Amino acid sequence: MGKNKNKALIIDMYETILNQKKTERVEEFVDKGYVKEFNNSNKLLFGAFPDINFEIKEIFEDSGKLITCYDWTGTHRNDYQGIIATNKKITVGGISIYKLKNGKIISNTAKPDKLEFFIQLGVISKNFLEKKPGQHNEVYFIDEFLVPETSFVSFKERLDYNRDLIKNLEGFIKDDVLIQNEGANILTIMTIAIWKDEECMQRAKEAVRVEYEANKFDLKEFNQKLNIKMQRSLYFPMK
Template identity: 35%
Template structure:
């Protein structure tokens, strides 16, 4: 009986050792495969910047961009990716991209980049200023089956607008515009659930930067009230020179929303945000 137990124990030990060895070999193989995938993905990103962006070899995009890629306007594939690049290179004909660092992890590659160029043609709602800009940014590219399926960029938009002269270096100067009695105070009140606060604030900040670039803008303020559960009430007040300037701003904002495929009604509904809006002029005694 003792002999049988010893033999059984020995067999179990051998089987466990083989399983552990197989597991270790499998893990090493996966690690090696991931390293190879990451290396390949980084090579593709270098190719994207060096050959496509800098040498304008846009016909190569089909080798890099997945048909499943969708840009911020809803356009798909290589054509959708190229559309975004064309918007920049048209406005900044001497556009340059400098790669400072590339980090690959899993199916994502993060690029620290610097964009520079001279503003020769209209960019979005900004007429040409002939000013040179240089801004840092971080782009995250997502891969699947060896091709780019998505990209997200975070850049210094405030610094970009300041370099173009659209916004002053000292933002306090925005409040120095004199009121003459014709001003319109455009007031929004938002009731924001706790779970939606972060996404709402990100959108609000984008809008605040954007409206500061529009003719007739004087100033804006934001007030908040938070309850014990973290829900937020936010009131925004934007002051415009007169009704005509406000009407022009509304049209420009709607055009921008259409350009970036943003639907405010769907946005507020999805985040369960309630909004009240009104516009007021100064009381004349």
């Protein structure tokens, strides 16, 4: 299937499945071997935001994958992974990465802006991100983890250790931890640490590295052993 046909299929899928909720037609767009996982990934969101509607802002192909940049808007009518219904109408941006084979979707990785999602639902207070007098160059150091439920206890022990460690480092302002149950026995855990500036953040990273080496702790090995997926990003306040 050509590039234009692949794009057309994804655009049609957004309208037919994600917006019109005609899930009985899912096999027109999704490979049979991926249908169950695809449906499950949408089920919780559709249930909590019944009027959810997606708008594709951009769609392009890169390295054989189709990537969409989108906004979705919906009203939080029902509980979502432990977050009690707020009846708030929110708009969240994100990207999705699709792999296709023989004209059908065989995998999808969605990366919504979860920080904005939590802020709009009130899970994170807006005050958490507000500047205080004397703060100008803060850095928001955010890690997102996909943690199997069977690995949670070991992960939590390491997380608590790390939080205690960084709180004693120069330039630390505050931190927070958020958790979601993604279904399929997977937890999404987001950690947010705010640093005075990028220089303090870099010194903190070095201090943590030295601490790990002294204790012969290998983060990559730890995550691989527990089948934990990790993504790191930095945010800076808008001027």
